[in-house]
Structure formats: structure tokens, C-alpha cells
Amino acid sequence: MGLNNKRNLLTLASFLFTATVAEAGSGSNGYFDRARVIAVDPIIKNVRVGQPREECWYETVSTSHDYNQGYGRKHTSRTPEIFGAIIGSAVGRQFGSGRGQDVATVAGAILGGSIGRDVKNNGRRHNRKHGNRTRQERRCETINDATYEERIKAYRVTYKYHGRNYTTRMRNHPGKNIRVKVNVRPVS
Numbered sequence: 001m002g003l004n005n006k007r008n009l010l011t012l013a014s015f016l017f018t019a020t021v022a023e024a025g026s027g028s029n030g031y032f033d034r035a036r037v038i039a040v041d042p043i044i045k046n047v048r049v050g051q052p053r054e055e056c057w058y059e060t061v062s063t064s065h066d067y068n069q070g071y072g073r074k075h076t077s078r079t080p081e082i083f084g085a086i087i088g089s090a091v092g093r094q095f096g097s098g099r100g101q102d103v104a105t106v107a108g109a110i111l112g113g114s115i116g117r118d119v120k121n122n123g124r125r126h127n128r129k130h131g132n133r134t135r136q137e138r139r140c141e142t143i144n145d146a147t148y149e150e151r152i153k154a155y156r157v158t159y160k161y162h163g164r165n166y167t168t169r170m171r172n173h174p175g176k177n178i179r180v181k182v183n184v185r186p187v188s
Helices: 003-026 079-093 099-130
Strands: 031-063 133-161 164-170 177-182
Touching: 031 164, 079 099, 133 177
Parallel strands: none
Antiparallel strands: 031 133, 031 177, 133 164
16 A cells, blocks of 8 residues: 555544544533542531530429328318317306307307417418428420531542543542543534
């Protein structure tokens, strides 16, 4: 084969290769290749992290105890009023005569009953005053402590493909190489 034939064959092969690449790149498909990663820089973001914790302490609580109160229904004794009425009527009977004696007896009974009730109520107040007790009660509260942590949001990746440097952003660390999509289009 002569030199001209070799040149013609080379030109034809080059033309066919360029046409094939142009045809492959003219669509949106293109082809995939590998590019060498030359730098990876993490993009850092400060994130607020809530950490709930329970804080407890003991508190002194005052309780009163009513000695005249039972469980369920409140129980109150009428004995002081009855006893006061009996004594009051006996004392009242000592005064007057006839109808006046009857009135003095009734008045004595009423006054005695009233005195008996007052004695009972004073005793109840005394019991309440002296019936106060204290105890330790545990109290707890949930507190959300906030801290800030640095977290990697993404990576800024610089890679080299066919002698040129490119930069992109990726979610994950790419490693030593990344896959690139090549799409060749003819320029008009």
C-alpha cells in the first residue's frame, strides 16, 4: 500500500470514529467513564442535638392528720354535745321552781350542748395543729439539654478527567475514582 492509501485509510478511520462518537454523543445517552479524584473536602454543618435527661430531687411535704376523721365517711362524735346537754340540764334544774325550773333545765341543756360542741372543736383544732407531719416526697422533671455537633452534610469533590479539573458536590465520600457520564456533541 502506498503512502497516499495509508493517509486515506487513516482519514477514513478518523472520520468514521468521529462520526460514531458524535452519533453516540448526539443523543442524551452518552457513555460512562472513570475520573481520578484529586481532592475531597467535607462540608460541615452544625446540628442541634437534644438530649433528654431526668432530674430528680426530694422535697419536704407537710401533711395534716385529722384524728377525728376515719377512712371513707367522716366520723364525728356527738358525745361532747350530749354530755354537755346532760350536765347543763342538771345545773339548770337547780334554779327556779315550777315552770321556771323547766325553762332553766332546757336553757341549761342548750348551753351545755353548745359548750360541749366548742370543747370538741377546740380539741379538733388542737389535733390538727399538732397533727402536722412532714415527709420527703420524690419529684422528677425531664430537662432537654441541647448540644451542637458538627456533622458532615456533603463532600466537595475535585476530580480530573482528560487533563481538566472539575468540581462537584456528593452526598458520600467518593473514594479514589468516580464514575462520570460523557456526552459528546458536535459544535455548529
